Amino acid sequence: MNLTQKIAQTAEQIGQKLSETEEMLITAESCTGGLIGATCTEIAGSSQWFYGGIISYDNEAKKRLLQVKEKTLISEGAVSTATVEQMCQGALQHGGDISIAVSGIAGPAGGSIEKPVGTVVIGCMHKNVEPKVATFHFDGDRLQIRQQAVFKALEMVLTLLENRK
């Protein structure tokens, strides 16, 4: 199974789980720019479990739409555990039961020695529970980095849904 198929399969599984529990997903995407939302809503009937999302591409959008703190963006950066935690929390303030947030450097520009291109921070969170956040380093070009980020994000949501039972 290639990555595109794995992504589609994982999204389907998330949809089944959420439909069972009658819960809804909300996204907060930076470097993936809407790809997670697009992937979920490719599935017919996803309106039953996909609430919506925020594409917080610009840092101003992270602050205004997700209440990410200015001081966090300055001290930790947009691609950081602290920012992604706040994105997870900020998303759930708009609705939904489970949030998924992604912020990373898809390249080709924007990398640094500390945070090279391919660095992606992903978090997911169930309402009223602490967010789970992890940092990944993906190889490849812009498209490949974004696709891997989508897959890992969906995988994290599925793991969250499976592990609480």
Added chain:
Amino acid sequence: MNLTQKIAQTAEQIGQKLSETEEMLITAESCTGGLIGATCTEIAGSSQWFYGGIISYDNEAKKRLLQVKEKTLISEGAVSTATVEQMCQGALQHGGDISIAVSGIAGPAGGSIEKPVGTVVIGCMHKNVEPKVATFHFDGDRLQIRQQAVFKALEMVLTLLENRK
């Protein structure tokens, strides 16, 4: 040139125009579920002109994230000129200079005699100017309807950018 290539080319042209005028785009997507955002952010350097977006898939998200009025959703429906106008306006309240909004019935379910599957309402709006809204009827399956909606939406933005000069 196939539709995927035409979509990518139109997004590139929008990026060039917006970079020239130092303006930013914000999206409000329902049936396309993040595809317009994903298309724009596929382009390296899009952070210069892509501000972000709202995926207002659920009607609750349209109300909470875009201030679409409950009474409009009840009287006109989510797939209507009035709703899409409000989505255009609601998006710009979060930032950006030009908004694009899409609401439609991608199918296979959800169609009616009055609004069959493939009905998609698309609007775009420059800050402080009245929104332009049009209704389309696309043929094909869910994927094809969504792709045509993305293309028409981007085409409307490009036309808006070209015609004001």
